[in-house]
């Protein structure tokens with residue numbers, strides 16, 4: 001039998017775990033607190049909420065369940081509308097459909113790849129109940145226009161900050177002064193959702209969280225996460241819920257990661273700035289354009305290949321792979337998803353910026369433990385392929 005030649009690719013992202021994660025996880029194993037009760041679950045919820053300047057944190061099993069729980073907590077009715085970007089993960093659209101509501105798409109901005117805030121304002125109808133704002137690759141959505149629309153129309157705001165732990169956005173001071181201040185992503189609106197999947201800035205392996213300042217929502221989210229057990233009679237259920245519980249073992253890793261978040265963010269910013277600098281003169285490649293109102297955490301470093309080069313992201317990725325570099329494609333737009341089209345959604349709608357980014361965009365190795373030499377190698381290969 002022929003042995004396959006070992007290939008070592010520069011990986012897209014590996015979790016950065018160390019002795020502290022090991023020690024806390026070991027504590028769970030040794031104490032037997034490995035399920036969904038335990039000090040690390042409470043600690044992780046409180047400390048992540050505090051980090052994001054929120055009152056309450058409800059941990060869940062992943063980012064998809066965080067979005068599902070948040071949407072269910074809004075008690076939407078069939079026909080209610082939720083505005084979301086077309087360029088995002090399916091989790092954002094499916095949670096809306098699963099409660100019988102209608103996802104309403106907006107295209108994204110050509111430079112930041114985040115949702116087009118002008119289109120958000122134009123999409124509001126009398127049935128709009130919520131906006132789901134999704135920060136992209138570490139760069140925030142421009143939150144001020146979104147906050148204004150929500151306030152003007154009295155609609156809920158859910159932030160999906162799965163890709164933007166620690167990033168910040170410049171918004172008006174809430175005290176009514178003329179000043180602006182930096183506010184952390186995950187602190188805006190009615191609820192914010194996070195994923196702690198292994199490629200996220202901080203990870204619990206699989207995991208997620210919903211944050212809110214609303215005590216009633218906190219209680220509702222806790223109930224949804226835990227099968228809506230009865231308050232007086234545990235096994236008597238008034239409402240359907242889910243088992244979305246995070247384990248103490250996972251939360252232990254999360255606490256250790258959170259204690260190191262500044263170190264992780266510092267590495268992410270360094271990597272992002274090195275990519276931006278190295279790639280800035282390439283005319284056939286564009287990168288996400290940082291805005292003055294945004295503090296990017298560079299979760300992933302995306303590039304968009306100019307059509308003039310005559311290739312799309314999939315073939316560019318193939319060439320990168322042949323040169324020992326792994327990458328991932330951008331999302332496919334929600335309006336191009338067979339499962340959603342078969343659901344009777346988005347017929348005749350077009351989102352040209354999303355379509356272009358889906359075809360021409362991919363992201364490069366971006367893990368926090370990437371060395372400068374690896375980044376420079378990636379940039380050199382990108383430069384060769386893009387000339």
Ligand SMILES: Cc1ncc(COP(=O)(O)O)c(C=O)c1O
Pocket residue numbers: 062063064065088089091134135160162163195196197207208
């Ligand atoms: C923006 C966004 N939201 C939600 C999710 C879903 O998170 P999870 O994979 O933990 O279910 C992801 C996953 O990458 C994501 O990128």
